[in-house]
Amino acid sequence: MTSTPDPSAIPPSTAPGPAPQNDPAAPGLRERKKIETRRRIRHAALDLAMEHGLEQLTVEMIADKVDLSRRTFFNYFATKEDALVTDSAGLGDRIRPLLDARPTGEPVLHSLRVILTENDLFQLTGANRARARARQQLVWEHPLLLARQLAADAQATRELAGVIAERMGLDPVTDLRPMVLASAVSSNFRVAVRHWARNEDTVLSELVAEAFDALRAELEPPPAT
Template sequence: MSTTAEPGLRERKKAATRQALHDAAVRLAIEHGPDRITVEAIADEAGVSRRTFSNYFGSKEEALMHGDLQRVRSLIASVRARPVGEPPWAALTAAAAEFYRQLGDLDPQWVARSRLVRRHPTLLAAQVQTFAAVERDLAAEVAARSAELDPGGVRARMTAATFLVSLRVALALWLDAPPGTSLGDLARETLATAGRGFR
């Protein structure tokens, strides 16, 4: 076997373990409530040791938020892939539209986890922390596209933060909306409202 394939296989195994821990955390949190589950229970559910859990996540909240982190990173990759000359807010909204198109039918487990987050302050805080962790990366993409002077990076950070908050607001509205409401449509509306100051 070629040695060049080994790192790829190793990374795939790591990603599979991380995903298994996330899935186990979500299952247990939905079944028992996030306050009643432990890191040990998540590790047992995923079939790994407590030490293995600690190699991937610092807390059960971090394990529960892993899916959100992956989605936001995917969104940032979509922004990065937009045409170079596209203005920042246009690139962000176009990437979001593509993201929601690809999302398709929402996973019921993800919807249930999103409802859990709203009911539990510790998860809500973890979600905010998750978004904050990638805000700087998103701001860097915004800055790379901006033709305006922004020496302190304030406008880029504000643009990135406003974009991410708009997506969170859209999700909150969607969770309270009647069945059949489109999350993508709500995201377009919140982004259009927020974007008036970033064109």
């Protein structure tokens, strides 16, 4: 198993650039500042957890590192653990336009396979490669973080189910298919990310494709006898 990377070896992510002036969907200045503050808190939490250990990490340490008050920290995260898990918030909104751009009538599972294997997954999720690997390793080393991560993943799955329901013209409250598909995609992605985090010589997009292919192979009807 790969050891947790030295925090000094993890390059900092660049701050979000200015929103395009001609994009009505782009966040305004206030929202961009909130996104940047959330990113800074998450980076500080990860760096400090890797340096001092999860047990020694406190909200005060995180807030001090980013020059914020504890009250401001709690405006963004309920606990220190919430600042350490993978941030899946807004993933559905990033998936929606990519799914809308796929050919009409294309099976949704295939569309999502293409989206998740042919796009930059780190750009899609707003993550830094080195930080994403370190964060995953930290999560899997601590049951409390893993529980928080699974809760965050469940919320992301519900958001994805809503996007799938829109694409298929279904009501996710009365029809099982959107949640079934979203759960399958989320599970595939989680397994691929876990394997990627543990093996430095792997490529995440290739593992995601392999996970989708394994699912499809098992769902194909058996050969006629």
